[in-house]
Amino acid sequence: MGMEKHYRDEELSEYLYPPEILQKLDFTKSPATFKPKISAASPGEDWMVVRPLQRSDYDKGFLQLLSQLTSTGNISKKQFDERFTQMKMSGGYYVTVIEDKRLAKIIGAATLTVEQKFIHNCSLRGRLEDVVVNDTYRGKQLGKLIVVTVSLLAHELGCYKMSLDCKDKLIKFYESLGYKLEAGNSNAMNMRFEEPS
Numbered sequence: 001m002g003m004e005k006h007y008r009d010e011e012l013s014e015y016l017y018p019p020e021i022l023q024k025l026d027f028t029k030s031p032a033t034f035k036p037k038i039s040a041a042s043p044g045e046d047w048m049v050v051r052p053l054q055r056s057d058y059d060k061g062f063l064q065l066l067s068q069l070t071s072t073g074n075i076s077k078k079q080f081d082e083r084f085t086q087m088k089m090s091g092g093y094y095v096t097v098i099e100d101k102r103l104a105k106i107i108g109a110a111t112l113t114v115e116q117k118f119i120h121n122c123s124l125r126g127r128l129e130d131v132v133v134n135d136t137y138r139g140k141q142l143g144k145l146i147v148v149t150v151s152l153l154a155h156e157l158g159c160y161k162m163s164l165d166c167k168d169k170l171i172k173f174y175e176s177l178g179y180k181l182e183a184g185n186s187n188a189m190n191m192r193f194e195e196p197s
């Protein structure tokens, strides 16, 4: 309790990364089929927008949406702000969302993280993380839309490949978007240090 930081409007609308890059993604480059055709620049409804995460998304249900994916814990506005600032300063975090502007609510999200490598001539590798669509909006192509958006973004940023971990039942979903199980090289292994809170 106590000192709460007050943000000006331009700070609240601050993007995690420049939004212009999403407008030029070429959806014809994706193997995904959209019926009807939609893209990040034209998501099919005038009340819908695909854009980078904003500071104000704390108040637009972004964390409530993530809690449909996994446990988020009780994150305060201050914690959210600090993490947003750290992600922005460090670079390589492309948290991307779909907003229903009628309700000022975040209804879909996916994150691309870009890892810097020495191998492959100082290459970049993308990882797809934290994909989720609000349960009342599922089955309307929004999952495809947000995953294809960040996958094309990875390509646009120069990543040589993009990887993900998922449950068996989602393999078909991701295959339809261009991801492949590579024979002899598709084992996800984890070492757990503590229960995530």
Ligand SMILES: CC(=O)SCCNC(=O)CCNC(=O)[C@H](O)C(C)(C)COP(=O)(O)OP(=O)(O)OC[C@H]1O[C@@H](n2cnc3c(N)ncnc32)[C@H](O)[C@@H]1OP(=O)(O)O
Pocket: 068, 069, 128, 129, 130, 131, 132, 133, 134, 137, 138, 139, 140, 141, 142, 143, 144, 145, 164, 165, 166, 167, 169, 170, 173
């Ligand atoms: C890398 C990761 O983050 S993996 C974690 C993925 N996230 C989760 O599991 C969180 C809970 N689930 C969700 O949020 C959603 O179900 C998502 C994101 C997986 C899919 O979102 P939707 O908006 O429903 O997907 P969308 O409408 O684009 O469906 C695309 C296709 O995948 C299929 N599909 C979607 N979800 C599932 C599922 N859970 N199981 C099997 N098939 C599925 C759909 O039937 C559809 O097929 P079609 O094109 O032949 O009709």
